[in-house]
Amino acid sequence: MNTEPVVLSVSAAAALAICFHISIIPHEIDFKIKRLLGLYVASIAGLYYLLHRETVTNPGTVTVLSATVFNAALTASILIHRMFLHRAGKFPGPFMARVSKFYSVFLSVKKMQYHKEVEQLHRKYGDFVRTGPREVSVIRASAVQTIYGAQSTCSRAPFYSQVADHPNCSLHASRDRVYHNLRRRAWDRGFSTAMLKDYEPRMGALTDLLIAQLRSRVGTPVDITTWSNYYSFDVMGDVGFGKSWGMLESGKLHKAINELHAAMALLGYIGQVPWLSRLLMELPAATKALKGFQDWCWKQMEEKKKAVAQFRPIEAFCWLAVETPSFGPWGARAVDSWVSVLPVRNLSAATRLFGRVEVLDKPRDLITWLLTDSKLDTKLPSQAINEDSRLIIIAGSDTTASTLAHAFYFLAKYPGAYKKLQNVLDAAFPGGDAEFSNATACGLKFLEGVIFETLRLKPAVPGGMLRMTPPEGLTIDEVYIPGDVVVSVPTHSIQRDERYYEKASEFIPERWMDEKAHMVKDKRAFIPFSKGTFGCVGKNLALMELRMVLAKVALNFELEFAEGENGSRIEEETKDTFTLTVTPLFVIFKEREK
Numbered sequence: 001m002n003t004e005p006v007v008l009s010v011s012a013a014a015a016l017a018i019c020f021h022i023s024i025i026p027h028e029i030d031f032k033i034k035r036l037l038g039l040y041v042a043s044i045a046g047l048y049y050l051l052h053r054e055t056v057t058n059p060g061t062v063t064v065l066s067a068t069v070f071n072a073a074l075t076a077s078i079l080i081h082r083m084f085l086h087r088a089g090k091f092p093g094p095f096m097a098r099v100s101k102f103y104s105v106f107l108s109v110k111k112m113q114y115h116k117e118v119e120q121l122h123r124k125y126g127d128f129v130r131t132g133p134r135e136v137s138v139i140r141a142s143a144v145q146t147i148y149g150a151q152s153t154c155s156r157a158p159f160y161s162q163v164a165d166h167p168n169c170s171l172h173a174s175r176d177r178v179y180h181n182l183r184r185r186a187w188d189r190g191f192s193t194a195m196l197k198d199y200e201p202r203m204g205a206l207t208d209l210l211i212a213q214l215r216s217r218v219g220t221p222v223d224i225t226t227w228s229n230y231y232s233f234d235v236m237g238d239v240g241f242g243k244s245w246g247m248l249e250s251g252k253l254h255k256a257i258n259e260l261h262a263a264m265a266l267l268g269y270i271g272q273v274p275w276l277s278r279l280l281m282e283l284p285a286a287t288k289a290l291k292g293f294q295d296w297c298w299k300q301m302e303e304k305k306k307a308v309a310q311f312r313p314i315e316a317f318c319w320l321a322v323e324t325p326s327f328g329p330w331g332a333r334a335v336d337s338w339v340s341v342l343p344v345r346n347l348s349a350a351t352r353l354f355g356r357v358e359v360l361d362k363p364r365d366l367i368t369w370l371l372t373d374s375k376l377d378t379k380l381p382s383q384a385i386n387e388d389s390r391l392i393i394i395a396g397s398d399t400t401a402s403t404l405a406h407a408f409y410f411l412a413k414y415p416g417a418y419k420k421l422q423n424v425l426d427a428a429f430p431g432g433d434a435e436f437s438n439a440t441a442c443g444l445k446f447l448e449g450v451i452f453e454t455l456r457l458k459p460a461v462p463g464g465m466l467r468m469t470p471p472e473g474l475t476i477d478e479v480y481i482p483g484d485v486v487v488s489v490p491t492h493s494i495q496r497d498e499r500y501y502e503k504a505s506e507f508i509p510e511r512w513m514d515e516k517a518h519m520v521k522d523k524r525a526f527i528p529f530s531k532g533t534f535g536c537v538g539k540n541l542a543l544m545e546l547r548m549v550l551a552k553v554a555l556n557f558e559l560e561f562a563e564g565e566n567g568s569r570i571e572e573e574t575k576d577t578f579t580l581t582v583t584p585l586f587v588i589f590k591e592r593e594k
């Protein structure tokens with residue numbers, strides 16, 4: 001046999017593998033895997049054809065040998081680079097984390113509590129831990145502003161592209177800052193102070209429904225995790241889509257929500273390796289699992305689009321309010337005296353001319369804000385807006401439900417705190433829960449303390465939000481982190497760090513009040529809603545929900561663990577599926593004696 005072509009082919013394969021690896025190092029290839037696999041298969045077929053044409057003996061064997069050498073050389077090159085030469089190489093961490101991000105999958109699969117695994121790694125390796133080949137977790141309060149602050153030069157990491165590509169992705173998956181800002185504007189309008197005022201009574205009606213359901217179960221064990229889910233989903237139905245999903249009414253979780261939780265579980269396992277989750281999501285079996293929830297969300301959106309098509313364009317019909325006293329008897333009370341209804345073509349010109357202009361047919365839910373934003377209208381592909389419909393449900397429901405369930409857990413565990421909360425609320429709303437207003441509740445420091453302490457100890461998104469360092473890298477205190485490294489501050493761990501909180505693992509709502517303010521040593525280490533450009537857009541809505549439910553429940557009922565419940569399951573078995581998936585918590589509500 002002539003060995004020359006064999007040696008040539010095998011050496012070329014090894015050289016090609018190393019050159020290929022060196023050429024991809026500076027690039028993000030995570031979501032090009034399918035194309036690269038296609039290229040790989042085509043190259044093998046091409047090689048076979050070439051060898052066959054040149055009448056080399058055993059072209060099949062030589063092709064397999066060359067492919068094997070290519071694979072081995074590529075693997076060796078990747079491993080050597082990751083272990084000894086990588087730009088993130090100076091950071092300590094487990095050996096396997098240096099080699100592959102699959103180590104994080106292994107840690108996630110153990111108990112599906114990756115946030116707790118990361119906490120252990122920080123205990124062992126210090127403030128800067130290499131949690132993946134190109135990933136560093138940083139547990140320093142000083143890192144928060146640098147990584148997440150409004151002026152941060154970091155961008156979103158590939159993690160965010162695992163469901164869909166730009167520009168067909170949701171707001172949450174938008175990694176391009178300009179595109180993100182354009183979309184975020186419409187979301188911000190949907191969560192403006194005026195809109196929150198509009199949502200408050202609607203949310204109040206749903207809270208009253210929750211209270212009525214709890215009242216009908218007084219004295220019997222209630223799974224408050226599930227009821228928190230019904231509540232938060234129904235709120236998002238109303239605020240997000242302007243319709244009722246009726247879960248509070250029926251006491252049943254919608255089938256689509258079960259499918260959502262199955263999808264989130266998948267994310268909990270493989271979300272650590274974004275390219276793999278993207279590949280899996282495209283497989284028919286996985287798509288089928290996700291499809292139910294996706295179809296349901298998209299159906300909600302289609303219905304909404306039809307309704308919005310009937311909607312008068314924003315800048316066509318406006319109430320006009322004129323703020324100058326010279327405008328007759330209404331002038332003095334101009335702010336709430338609407339003097340005319342006129343068609344207006346240009347809203348900002350009309351505002352300049354008349355002082356103040358209010359839109360007559362103002363959207364009353366989030367989706368309508370997104371669909372009618374004139375700047376977004378032409379630029380947003382319809383898949384992107386469909387993805388946003390999923391985002392509203394995922395981001396707005398599970399997070400609030402998890403926080404509510406955990407707040408009830410702490411209040412049942414610490415009856416003294418519950419009593420104190422009731423006293424504070426009784427003083428603020430002597431006429432009972434009918435008097436509740438978000439404005440008054442905002443001023444109740446103990447209520448705020450209960451909410452903040454829950455968000456501190458049980459942040460609904462417990463892991464670090466992954467960001468990519470800019471090409472020039474960044475410096476945190478004395479430590480330089482090179483460019484194109486994925487960095488994060490682990491929310492769960494930093495919020496339990498003794499350097500930043502006194503008695504950090506204890507539930508002490510008073511630490512958020514003047515009397516024990518010294519127990520919060522560094523407020524920068526409080527990031528349950530993240531921060532900056534990509535921070536939570538629904539924060540104020542979520543806080544309003546939490547205030548309202550906790551206040552109305554505490555004003556109406558006594559609370560205790562049900563028999564056989566001590567909260568250990570919620571502590572030990574709740575899962576990190578990007579948001580927390582909380583285990584059932586059984587409590588008993590009793591009518592308050594007044």
Ligand code: HEM
Nearest residue numbers: 171172395396399400403460461465529530536537538542
């Ligand atoms: C206690 C409740 C909540 C918590 C703890 C929470 C937490 C967070 C966090 C940590 C992020 C940043 C995620 C990241 O960077 O990957 C985020 C983003 C977001 N949240 Fe919330 N959230 C809550 C409630 C809500 C609600 C009620 C909504 C309403 C729809 C909402 C909508 C969003 C959206 C749309 C984003 C993406 C923002 C963007 O990309 O600009 N959240 N949230």
